[in-house]
Structures are given as C-alpha cells and as structure tokens.
Amino acid sequence: MAQRILTGIKPTGQLTLGNYIGVLRDLPKMMDKGECIFFIADLHALTLPIDPEVLRQNSIDLASFYLAAGLDPEKVTLFLQSSVSAHAELNAIMQNYLYMGELSRMTQFKDKSAKMKESAIGLGLFAYPVLMASDIILYDSDVVPVGEDQIQHIELTRDLVNRFNNRYGPVLKEPHYQVRKVGARIMSLSDPTTKMSKSDPKGDIYLKDDMKTVRKKIMSAVTDSGSEVKYDPENKPGISNLLTIYAVLSDISIEEAEKRFVGYRYGDFKKAVADVVVAELEPFQQKYQQIIDNKEYEKALQIGAKKAEAMARPVLNRVKKAVGLLDI
Numbered sequence: 001m002a003q004r005i006l007t008g009i010k011p012t013g014q015l016t017l018g019n020y021i022g023v024l025r026d027l028p029k030m031m032d033k034g035e036c037i038f039f040i041a042d043l044h045a046l047t048l049p050i051d052p053e054v055l056r057q058n059s060i061d062l063a064s065f066y067l068a069a070g071l072d073p074e075k076v077t078l079f080l081q082s083s084v085s086a087h088a089e090l091n092a093i094m095q096n097y098l099y100m101g102e103l104s105r106m107t108q109f110k111d112k113s114a115k116m117k118e119s120a121i122g123l124g125l126f127a128y129p130v131l132m133a134s135d136i137i138l139y140d141s142d143v144v145p146v147g148e149d150q151i152q153h154i155e156l157t158r159d160l161v162n163r164f165n166n167r168y169g170p171v172l173k174e175p176h177y178q179v180r181k182v183g184a185r186i187m188s189l190s191d192p193t194t195k196m197s198k199s200d201p202k203g204d205i206y207l208k209d210d211m212k213t214v215r216k217k218i219m220s221a222v223t224d225s226g227s228e229v230k231y232d233p234e235n236k237p238g239i240s241n242l243l244t245i246y247a248v249l250s251d252i253s254i255e256e257a258e259k260r261f262v263g264y265r266y267g268d269f270k271k272a273v274a275d276v277v278v279a280e281l282e283p284f285q286q287k288y289q290q291i292i293d294n295k296e297y298e299k300a301l302q303i304g305a306k307k308a309e310a311m312a313r314p315v316l317n318r319v320k321k322a323v324g325l326l327d328i
C-alpha cells in the first residue's frame with residue numbers, strides 16, 4: 001500500500017510565511033510520494049476564542065491557499081476536519097489513553113496558556129494533542145510533515161500508539177514526523193528569538209499582505225548591530241532568519257546563500273530577500289484569488305470530505321472493536 005502522508009493547518013488566522021515555508025510549499029511535491037491527506041483543522045481552531053465569521057472566512061482562505069500551492073483535489077484528499085465526524089469520535093476514545101501529566105508538559109500548551117487566566121483556559125486547549133493524535137491515527141498515517149514546533153505532539157502520538165498497541169495488540173499504525181532541514185522554524189521579523197505564528201500579528205509576513213507591505217516588513221526586520229551577512233542563529237538570529245527565508249525560496253543551501261551576500265550591507269541584503277519573497281508570493285496570490293473568485297474550494301472540500309470519511313471509518317471501527325465497543 002502506498003504510504004499515507006497527512007498534515008493539517010488550523011484556520012486560526014491569516015497564513016504566514018512560516019506556515020508556507022514550513023509545510024505548505026512542500027506539499028505539492030508529495031503528491032507523487034504517497035496518498036496525501038491534507039486538512040483544515042477547524043475543530044482545533046476552537047481551542048482559543050475565535051469569532052464565527054472569522055473562522056468561516058479563514059477556513060475558506062486556507063482551503064484556497066492549499067489549492068493555490070498547487071494541490072490537485074483529484075489526487076489529494078483535502079477536507080475540513082469538522083466534516084468527518086470520525087475525528088471527534090476517535091478523540092472521545094483516545095482521550096482515555098493520554099494523561100494529565102504528559103499533556104501539561106506540552107510546550108504549545110504552556111506557550112499558549114502562559115498569558116491566560118486559569119479560569120479562561122478551555123479544556124480543548126489542554127487536550128489539543130489528543131485530537132491531533134486522533135487526526136493522525138484515523139488515517140493510518142505513515143508520515144506527518146510539520147514545522148519543528150509540532151514534533152513534540154507527534155512524539156506524543158507515537159507514545160499513545162505504542163501504549164494502545166501494547167494493551168490491545170497491533171491496532172494502530174505508528175506515524176513518523178517529517179520536518180524540513182532548513183526552514184522548519186521561521187522566526188518573527190520583529191523578535192527573531194520567537195517563532196512566526198499566525199495568531200501573533202507582530203513580526204509576521206502574511207500570505208495575503210500586499211507586496212508593498214511585504215517589502216516594508218522585510219526592510220524593517222530586526223537585525224543585530226554587526227555588519228556581516230552570516231548564518232549564526234545564536235548571535236545573529238535576525239540575519240539568520242532572513243538568510244533561511246532567502247535560501248529556501250531560492251532552492252539553494254544556506255552556505256550558498258551566505259556566499260552570495262559576502263560584502264553586502266544589511267540594507268542591500270534585505271532588498272534581495274524582499275525580491276525573492278515578492279517573486280514567490282505574487283503569482284501565488286494571483287492563483288489564490290482565482291480560486292476564491294471561482295469558489296473552487298467548495299467542490300474540492302466536498303469531494304475531500306467523502307474520500308476522507310471512507311478512509312477514516314474502517315480505522316475507527318477497528319479501534320472501537322479493539323476496546324470492546326459493540327457494533328450492533
């Protein structure tokens with residue numbers, strides 16, 4: 001059987017260049033490497049407060065961005081998580097096999113809840129990794145392409161699979177994460193020591209930004225006081241981040257990128273980075289607009305939901321049987 005490649009993105013906000021470089025840009029290449037299951041993690045988007053109209057709009061945007069990246073809806077399975085009820089059903093079972101202690105050690109939970117009052121932290125935010133593990137397990141996924149920040153959740157999914165299989169026999173497939181060697185963690189332009197995140201508007205480049213804004217953001221990105229364009233994430237996080245963006249979008253290595261900018265001043269270097277970002281985003285935005293105008297996402301999501309449902313149901317039934325739920 002062809003390997004199954006699964007990944008999801010939350011419609012929590014406008015997609016950033018971090019999401020694009022970390023996962024989205026690579027997805028079309030995976031169409032020939034296995035069976036691709038890509039989804040919009042809309043149930044996950046509810047784990048932090050979000051306006052219903054914003055969620056609806058973000059979901060449409062995200063579906064259109066997936067398609068604009070070059071995915072063929074006939075070849076891949078593209079769908080909304082909430083359209084396939086097996087996700088929630090498996091979540092209800094799997095929540096019994098992950099424990100409070102390990103969930104409270106998850107970096108994403110700690111980061112996202114850090115500034116919140118305890119009385120305002122929803123159970124869904126805490127239990128996020130249970131649903132994410134269910135998303136992965138539900139399709140017998142082999143490979144999960146993600147950014148670096150999600151590795152911890154995949155490791156936890158693997159723990160869950162092993163725990164479950166030890167108890168019930170070989171029921172679940174063990175997934176593996178796949179992260180890019182370069183670009184798995186694009187940093188904020190305003191604070192290059194933190195990750196670029198769509199729910200944190202400072203320091204983001206949004207995939208929907210107009211080109212003037214993109215240039216402006218890159219030209220005013222925080223750098224260090226030195227003058228050499230060198231890759232040194234510890235001492236030069238800002239320059240290293242820009243070099244990473246340049247290298248990935250130019251399909252060259254960091255070393256090669258460094259060589260191109262020997263003797264460059266920061267200002268000229270930033271201009272070159274802005275040029276490659278604009279060259280990438282401009283045609284991408286045109287495709288996105290065409291997909292939005294023609295509502296191409298609707299048909300794609302409808303077909304995707306049917307295909308996903310057909311793949312998920314047998315796995316869910318296998319799990320239900322294993323734990324002793326009657327099928328009458």
Ligand code: ATP
Pocket residue numbers: 008009010011012013016018019021022023145146147148149150183184185186187195196197198199200
């Ligand atoms: P949020 O702030 O809502 O968590 P996010 O930008 O982190 O938004 P997610 O929907 O959580 O986006 O993640 C979607 C995918 O993008 C995941 O695979 C994640 O690892 C990847 N990703 C997120 N941020 C970055 C980044 N800065 N660099 C590379 N990959 C990233």
Ligand code: MG
Pocket residue numbers: 197
């Ligand atoms: Mg995130």
